[in-house]
Amino acid sequence: MNIRSRWLNFGFQLAAVFMALVFTTLVLVIAQGQPLEAYKNIVIGSFGSPGKIADVLVAWVPLLLAASGLLITFAAGLWNIGIEGQITLGAIFTTWMLRGLQDSTVPPAMIIGMGILAGAIGGAVWASLAGVLKTFGGVNEIFGGLGLNFVATALTLWLIFGPWKRPGIGSMSGTEPFPQALWLPQIEGFRLSVWSLVIGVAVLILVFLLLQGTYFGLQLKAVGKNGRAAFLLGIPTSRYQMMAFFLCGAFGGLAGAIQVVAVYHRLIPSISSGYGFLGLLVAMLVNYVPLWIAPVALFFAALNIGSIQLPIVLKLDSALSGVLQGALVLFVLMMDGVRRQFLEKVKR
Amino acid sequence: MNVELRNIHKYFGKVHANDGISLSISSGTLQGVLGENGAGKSTLMKILSGFIQADQGEILLDGKEVKIHSPADAIEHGIGMLHQDPLDFPPMRVIDNFIIGQRGSIFPNRADARRQLLELEEQFGFSIDPENYVDTLTVGERQQLEILRLLWLGAKVLILDEPTTGISALQKTKLFATLRKLAEQGMTVIFVSHKLEEVEDLCQCVAVFQRGQVVGETKPPYVTDDLVKMMFGKVVTLEAKQAFAAQKVLLQLSDIKIEDYRLRFNEINVDICQGEVIGLAGMEGSGQRLFLRACAGLLRPAGGQLILDGQDLTGKSYHAYMRNRVAYVPAARLEEGLVPGLNLMEHFILSEVQRGFFINRERCLQITQKRIQDFSIRGTSASRVEELSGGNQQRALLALLRTPLKLLLMEHPTRGLDIESSIWIWSKLKERCLQGTTIIFISSDLEDILHYSDRILVFFGGRVSSPLDASKTTVDQLGQLIGGKGW
Numbered sequence: 001m002n003i004r005s006r007w008l009n010f011g012f013q014l015a016a017v018f019m020a021l022v023f024t025t026l027v028l029v030i031a032q033g034q035p036l037e038a039y040k041n042i043v044i045g046s047f048g049s050p051g052k053i054a055d056v057l058v059a060w061v062p063l064l065l066a067a068s069g070l071l072i073t074f075a076a077g078l079w080n081i082g083i084e085g086q087i088t089l090g091a092i093f094t095t096w097m098l099r100g101l102q103d104s105t106v107p108p109a110m111i112i113g114m115g116i117l118a119g120a121i122g123g124a125v126w127a128s129l130a131g132v133l134k135t136f137g138g139v140n141e142i143f144g145g146l147g148l149n150f151v152a153t154a155l156t157l158w159l160i161f162g163p164w165k166r167p168g169i170g171s172m173s174g175t176e177p178f179p180q181a182l183w184l185p186q187i188e189g190f191r192l193s194v195w196s197l198v199i200g201v202a203v204l205i206l207v208f209l210l211l212q213g214t215y216f217g218l219q220l221k222a223v224g225k226n227g228r229a230a231f232l233l234g235i236p237t238s239r240y241q242m243m244a245f246f247l248c249g250a251f252g253g254l255a256g257a258i259q260v261v262a263v264y265h266r267l268i269p270s271i272s273s274g275y276g277f278l279g280l281l282v283a284m285l286v287n288y289v290p291l292w293i294a295p296v297a298l299f300f301a302a303l304n305i306g307s308i309q310l311p312i313v314l315k316l317d318s319a320l321s322g323v324l325q326g327a328l329v330l331f332v333l334m335m336d337g338v339r340r341q342f343l344e345k346v347k348r
Numbered sequence: 349m350n351v352e353l354r355n356i357h358k359y360f361g362k363v364h365a366n367d368g369i370s371l372s373i374s375s376g377t378l379q380g381v382l383g384e385n386g387a388g389k390s391t392l393m394k395i396l397s398g399f400i401q402a403d404q405g406e407i408l409l410d411g412k413e414v415k416i417h418s419p420a421d422a423i424e425h426g427i428g429m430l431h432q433d434p435l436d437f438p439p440m441r442v443i444d445n446f447i448i449g450q451r452g453s454i455f456p457n458r459a460d461a462r463r464q465l466l467e468l469e470e471q472f473g474f475s476i477d478p479e480n481y482v483d484t485l486t487v488g489e490r491q492q493l494e495i496l497r498l499l500w501l502g503a504k505v506l507i508l509d510e511p512t513t514g515i516s517a518l519q520k521t522k523l524f525a526t527l528r529k530l531a532e533q534g535m536t537v538i539f540v541s542h543k544l545e546e547v548e549d550l551c552q553c554v555a556v557f558q559r560g561q562v563v564g565e566t567k568p569p570y571v572t573d574d575l576v577k578m579m580f581g582k583v584v585t586l587e588a589k590q591a592f593a594a595q596k597v598l599l600q601l602s603d604i605k606i607e608d609y610r611l612r613f614n615e616i617n618v619d620i621c622q623g624e625v626i627g628l629a630g631m632e633g634s635g636q637r638l639f640l641r642a643c644a645g646l647l648r649p650a651g652g653q654l655i656l657d658g659q660d661l662t663g664k665s666y667h668a669y670m671r672n673r674v675a676y677v678p679a680a681r682l683e684e685g686l687v688p689g690l691n692l693m694e695h696f697i698l699s700e701v702q703r704g705f706f707i708n709r710e711r712c713l714q715i716t717q718k719r720i721q722d723f724s725i726r727g728t729s730a731s732r733v734e735e736l737s738g739g740n741q742q743r744a745l746l747a748l749l750r751t752p753l754k755l756l757l758m759e760h761p762t763r764g765l766d767i768e769s770s771i772w773i774w775s776k777l778k779e780r781c782l783q784g785t786t787i788i789f790i791s792s793d794l795e796d797i798l799h800y801s802d803r804i805l806v807f808f809g810g811r812v813s814s815p816l817d818a819s820k821t822t823v824d825q826l827g828q829l830i831g832g833k834g835w
Contacts (some may be wrong), residue, residue, distance in 0.1 A: 215702045218690075222698055226687040232678060233687075233698050233748070234670050 009339065016335040020327040027323055033316050041313050042321070046306030054192040058263060059275075059301035061200035062087070062255035066279025067286075067293045068207040069251030074288050075211055076244035077224030082130045082145025083276035085152035086123040086249040090256025092156060093122025095175065095267040098182055098260070099164070108181040115182075116199075116257045123253020124246045126152065131245035135238040141245075156269055164267065174268035184262040193262040200258075201294075203251055208290040220244055252276065278304075281329045287336075300325055349410055349426055349504040349536055350374050351396070356405035358391055365391040366402070367560035373538065373553075378531045380551030381540045384579055384631075384792060387557040389540045390432075393507050396538075397429035398422035409505075423449065428498030429507040434490040438483035445482055446497050461500075468496045472526050487610070488519030495526065505536040510633075512546055524550050542631045544575055544831035576827040580794055598622040598786045599643070599755060604652035606642050611635045611810050615652070618805070618815060622754075623781045626788045627801030627818065630830055634807040636790045637759060643788060644676040644757050645669035657754055675749050679759035679790075681741045686733040692716060692744060693729035699748040723747040723776070739769040746776055756780065758789040762796060774800055794823050794830075808832050 028035040046056050066083055073080040080086075097118035101111045126148060133144040164175045184193040211217040222230040223240045231237045259271050278300055286292035307321035351373045358366040366388045373379045383389045395402045398416040406413050409425055416422050419429070436445050447461045462478050469476060474492045482490060491511060498506060508527075512520050527537050527550065541547050547554055548570045556564045556578040564578045599620040606613045613635060620626055628636040641647040643654070645666040654662045656672055666676070678684035686695065693716040697707055700715065716729040723743045727736050733744060742765060749756070761777065762770035777787055777800075791797050797804055798818050806813040806829045813829065828834045 213706050215697070215705065215707055218694055218697055218707065222687045222690060222694075225689045226683070228684045229687045230698075231666070232676055232684060233695075234667060235698070236667065 012335045012339040013332060016331040017328065020324065020331045023327045023331070024324045033314060038310060038314060038316060038320060041310055042303060042306035045309045046302035051190060052305065054187070054190040056298070056302045056305045057192050057197060059304050060298050061196045061258055062275040063279055063282060063297040063301055064200040064204055064293060065251045065255040066276050067282040067297055068204045068290070069248035070279050070283040071207055071211065071288055071290055072220065073244045073248040074283055075217070075220045075224050076241050077227065078241060078244060079142050080127065080130070080145060080245065080248050081142050082127060082148045083248065083252045083279060084272045085145065085149040086126045086252035087256040087272035087276050088152040088156055089126040090119035090123035090253025091260045091267055091271040092159065093253065094119035094257040094260040098178055102178060102182060111182060112184060112261055115261055116254065119257025119260070120250040120253045123256060124250040127245040127249020127252065128242065131242045135241060156267065156271065160267060160269060172269055174264065174266045177266045182261065183265055191263070196258045196262045199254060203254065204290065204293060211290060278325065281325060285329055285332055351505055351536055352408040353392070353396065354406040354408065356392060356395060356402045358395060358402050364560050369562055371555055371562060373536055375536055376531055376534045378527060378537045378539060378550055378552045380547040380554035381538060381557065382542065382547050382554055382575065382579060383557030384542060388560040389557050390509055393429060393509055393538065393540055397427055397507055423501050423503065426502055426504035427507070428501065428503030428505070430491060430494050430509065430511055432510045434487065434494060436482050436490055436494065440482060441478070442476055442480050442482060442493060443478040445493060446478070446500070449497065449501055464500060465496060468499060472529070488515035491515065491523065505538070506530065507538045507540070509540045512541070512543065542831070544572055545833060572828065572833065573824060576824055580823060580827055596622045598657055600655040602653045604642065604654060605650040606638045606647065607650050608638060611638065613810060613812060616812050620786055620788070622786055623784050624786050624803065625781060625801045627797035627804045628788065628790045628807065629794065629797050629804055629826060630807030632792060635810065636807050639812070640757050640759060640788060640790060644674055646676065673752065673754040675753050675756050677745050677758040677761065679763060681738065681745060682734060685745050686741060688734040689732060691730050691732045692720065692725070692727055695733065695744065695748060699750065719747040739765045742769070742773060746773065752783060753780065753785045756785050756787045758787065760791055761789050794826050798823060798826065806830060808835065811835070
């Protein structure tokens, strides 16, 4: 790719961001809101105080994990829609481990560690199910993943209102919170844990290294870009697809585990909070380049946190951040198509 | 309807598929269109039936110029095409398939359509139950359904592209009778085929295509030799070949049975020697590819035994064959051979035996640069494969092969390449033979097959010939065998 087409790419992306902003503004105007006020509030709500910044980082970690994992499945040419369920299962497995060990004599740090590990395994198992359905059952991973997402949600609700319900009555607020000893240590006065930040960044770097510098990463890419040629070149394609599912599920499960040990300290009904789907958007938006995940995920996290106070201050729904995020992805993908057609015309 | 095509040109990239074709067919004629694969027959028919548009040229129907933008357009003008593989909807009922292309009302009149379908069936002596599902029909019956459908939609010109490939002899007789009857009723029938016998048998007039041009038009009585010569060009005398001295048997096929949904081969028996070159001749789709894939473990034979160098590999996976030093080079370079989006170096990394977990870029760069030089690929280690020309892609495919190999299986090793590249590629392949590699290859170029193989297997109509000695066979003989004569 030469410098000129690089600039062209950048120009098209910039235009897409601009169009997404215009579109969202239009939506705001139609809803009789004040666009500038809304944007200002989002910025203040996300970066206005150290506490807000910490909250943004709390949302950033699961997004990082989900998007990094999805980069692996995307590299293998797979649409792992089931990431939501994998996050959920991670949370369930972690809760299960913590519940099992909280009354034992095992040191708390060890329990937390084992809980996180259990979460990764839970997500990996759930993803492997989608993988098995795909490679052995011929079920498209999108349908398999979607189905498994529903099962995961049902499983959470059953656990919260059934076997794991709070003493007395089960409620939507989740299971009984864990004692503070089983929380991942947080920075004094903030909800943020340095440990979860470390895990998130470490996974991102791991995925970056895996995809850039290893045989495994290259073989995954070959499988994703042309499975038939990869097979003829001697790569066992279905095994690699399974491994991609497994890894992505493990990272999704880690996200779920962190939601339990570092954020909610219990299992709640919508523990995945949509970070899986948001991760899909991030992965698409960065055009599958690992290093861009960090800033884009941060931006998305900031939008999510920043829009929380919109209903209070401006009587606007906080779904506005979703409108902007969705519009962004749609316009970026659309401009990518436009760019390709443009380049083809230029070639002729 | 009178059909006239004037000066039709069509390019696919750099390939000039139709190079100024003019053809005039009068109403009620059974017109044959003959030519080898890639001669431009199908392209012209797709242009006439609206599947693709010509870059240049005119189509006249009954003397009036028309523009045909889509197949729906074509049938409006009365042109219907029967494709080589039936384009129908197997999970749906016959009657639904029948009415599916009808324009007009939202609610089709099934009862009426059903009555008309049965009437048409009676007229031509077909018997297809309208309530049957299409996937229970034979290819021949699906063809009959398609013909009736096109007639019902008002076709006055019927194009048939290689219609006899997948049907039985009985159905073929019936098809020909139907076509003759239709022609008597004034239908213009265009019959596209590479099978000399059928064209001679059926058509009142034949146009022979070669390299995108009409090289001759004849009427009965046909002289087979002349048709062969027109199809394949002039017979070139070949240079003297070195006689191959068979030594050790490498590949033993005994009672191998291969089948797919169209073709079935019973009991193929052949022994192939070390260092030998075997050419697989036959029109495309006659089963050469099935045979080649079976030799690579990509297709599991339905029966029989395959022994490679003393080892029984029957039923093993392709990757097991690979470990036994078998390699397969597909014809579809960018679809099956290479990975678009990855560069040359990444390809060489993938083809090499993995060392460790992390890629040693320095070492791989050296290997890549050496291979690029050895195989004179015009490109750099960072060139993505889809940016290379076809010839360079083929060179890259060869460069990816591991050494040593026992058996090298190739689909169309020189298809689409200029003469220089072809000669170069064959020189590389012959080097491998001297090192003891056996090569089995498919080609539609008869001269290539005769020139480069030691022995030839000819495929026709579900049969494989016994191996022919390439030095004792002529282009004419081979051409006739491929066209189904002299079996």
